[in-house]
Amino acid sequence: MKRIEVLAYLxxxxxxxxxxxxxxxxxxxxxxxxxxxxxxxxxxxxxxGIMNPSSYTTNVKISFECLDCVSEVKLFGIKLFEKxxxxxxxxxxxxxxxxxxxxTNENNAVPVTIKFSxxxxxxxxxxxxTPEWLNFFVKLVNKNYDGKFEIPYLTxxxxxxxxxxxxxxxVVSYNGIKPGVMPSVAATLTMSAKGMPxxxxxxxxxxxxxxxxxxxxxxxxxxxxxxFKKSKKITKSKK
Amino acid sequence: xxxxxxxxxxxxxxxxxxxxxxxxxGQNEVTGPINASISQPICIQASGNLTAGIFFTNKxxxxxxxxxxxxxxxxxxxxxxxxxxxxxVYNVTACGGNTINVTVYxxxxxxxxxxxxxxxxxxxxxxxxxxxxxxxxTTPTAPALTVAQEWxxxxxxxxxxxxxxxxxxxxxxxxxxxPWPNNAPSGVYNTTYLIRAVEFGxxxxxxxx
Numbered sequence: 252m253k254r255i256e257v258l259a260y261l262x263x264x265x266x267x268x269x270x271x272x273x274x275x276x277x278x279x280x281x282x283x284x285x286x287x288x289x290x291x292x293x294x295x296x297x298x299x300g301i302m303n304p305s306s307y308t309t310n311v312k313i314s315f316e317c318l319d320c321v322s323e324v325k326l327f328g329i330k331l332f333e334k335x336x337x338x339x340x341x342x343x344x345x346x347x348x349x350x351x352x353x354x355t356n357e358n359n360a361v362p363v364t365i366k367f368s369x370x371x372x373x374x375x376x377x378x379x380x381t382p383e384w385l386n387f388f389v390k391l392v393n394k395n396y397d398g399k400f401e402i403p404y405l406t407x408x409x410x411x412x413x414x415x416x417x418x419x420x421x422v423v424s425y426n427g428i429k430p431g432v433m434p435s436v437a438a439t440l441t442m443s444a445k446g447m448p449x450x451x452x453x454x455x456x457x458x459x460x461x462x463x464x465x466x467x468x469x470x471x472x473x474x475x476x477x478x479f480k481k482s483k484k485i486t487k488s489k490k
Numbered sequence: 491x492x493x494x495x496x497x498x499x500x501x502x503x504x505x506x507x508x509x510x511x512x513x514x515x516g517q518n519e520v521t522g523p524i525n526a527s528i529s530q531p532i533c534i535q536a537s538g539n540l541t542a543g544i545f546f547t548n549k550x551x552x553x554x555x556x557x558x559x560x561x562x563x564x565x566x567x568x569x570x571x572x573x574x575x576x577x578x579v580y581n582v583t584a585c586g587g588n589t590i591n592v593t594v595y596x597x598x599x600x601x602x603x604x605x606x607x608x609x610x611x612x613x614x615x616x617x618x619x620x621x622x623x624x625x626x627x628t629t630p631t632a633p634a635l636t637v638a639q640e641w642x643x644x645x646x647x648x649x650x651x652x653x654x655x656x657x658x659x660x661x662x663x664x665x666x667x668x669p670w671p672n673n674a675p676s677g678v679y680n681t682t683y684l685i686r687a688v689e690f691g692x693x694x695x696x697x698x699x
Contacts, residue, residue, distance in 0.1 A: 274538045275535040275537055275541070276535065276536055276538070276541040277533060277534055277535030277536065277583075277585065278534070279531050279532060279533025279534070279585055280533070281531050282530050282531070282532075283530050283531065283532035283589075283590050283689045284530070284689065302531060302585075302587075304535050304585050305535060316695040316696045318693060318695070356531075356587060357587065416695070417688070417693075417695035417696075419695060421684070421699075425541070430541045430542070430682075431540075431541065431542055431543020431544060431682060431683065432536055432540050432543065432544065432682070432683040432685055433683065433684050433685065434534055434535065434541065434582075434685055435685060435686040435687070436532050436533060436534060436592075436686065436687045436688070437532075437694070437695050438532060438689075439688070439689055439692050
């Protein structure tokens with residue numbers, strides 16, 4: 252009897268140790284490539300679908316991974332800081348976590364919308380890295396400090412701006428279980444935003460300068476007549 | 491104010507206000523033909539055993555997870571030889587609805603951890619080569635162990651595991667762990683993995699989880 256009990260426990264132990272999951276878990280996006288082109292002052296929407304070929308309900312994390320959002324600014328070959336683009340300044344994904352029912356394909360995929368609306372005035376970040384000797388003192392105040400900080404700044408979208416990256420769907424759980432290996436798919440996302448043409452920008456600057464000049468002249472801060480009179484007097488006295 | 495000044499100021503003012511409002515607001519919704527609804531899917535499925543996790547056992551056991559006792563050898567994952575004809579039960583399938591070929595990558599979210607104790611997964615030259623090795627192939631029995639740096643997984647960086655998968659194609663995988671450091675304390679060490687499919691010929695993206 253005791254031997255049977257021991258054997259039963261042994262089998263139970265072995266059974267618990269074996270990973271018992273047999274069903275596949277997967278994820279899909281209804282488009283493998285997303286090309287977004289647009290101009291400032293307009294808004295576009297792109298609707299994609301998240302698919303689930305498996306028999307479980309999955310929770311899928313949606314994100315954008317930028318491949319060329321960080322560029323180095325150097326002076327005489329020495330890196331000063333990094334210029335960081337903020338993709339949300341150009342487009343936004345409406346959901347970052349979706350629940351996808353089992354066996355969803357292209358026809359009944361869970362929709363996710365990207366709203367693309369490039370603006371003339373955009374925010375970017377300057378990222379500075381601090382030396383190790385300074386990090387020690389900063390960490391005394393802020394333990395989570397990771398050796399870098401960012402300063403946002405406003406700039407204008409002049410000319411054309413292109414961003415390349417991946418629209419990513421990661422399975423973070425299936426039937427409420429966190430997977431040991433997370434299946435993930437990524438669609439190629441390219442964005443091309445047309446800002447104000449350089450010529451138009453120069454024209455706008457000239458208009459603003461003229462306007463300022465007219466205002467200053469009207470308010471009497473700049474007196475053109477006096478300037479001409481003075482220059483005439485000077486030329487007469489020279490004669 | 492002279493008349494010409496008034497007219498000039500008025501025109502300039504209207505131009506600037508109109509331009510600025512239109513450019514900065516950026517909220518003119520465009521509907522109709524610009525809205526895109528495309529269906530060219532990209533999709534994968536990981537086998538159930540792979541999704542459940544990669545559990546390492548000792549060098550000789552199949553299917554059952556025993557504690558690793560020899561830190562100097564390549565220890566098997568439980569599913570390496572657990573399928574039919576001792577084939578692997580770890581595989582990734584490109585969905586039947588795919589209209590493109592896909593490339594599959596894998597990364598490790600972190601080293602294997604037990605509290606503050608760490609077992610490293612990346613390549614190290616000790617023991618004649620150690621780390622978390624993978625093998626791949628197009629049949630369940632094909633993946634073989636190669637003790638070399640290019641056959642180890644990397645933390646937060648993708649490693650190519652399936653070069654080109656057409657729809658319904660499978661890539662079969664096996665894993666081995668030669669843990670380091672060899673004096674890592676006893677305990678249960680965990681981590682998570684990421685397997686990603688992208689359009690063939692395009693970069694995998696960021697390997698962080």
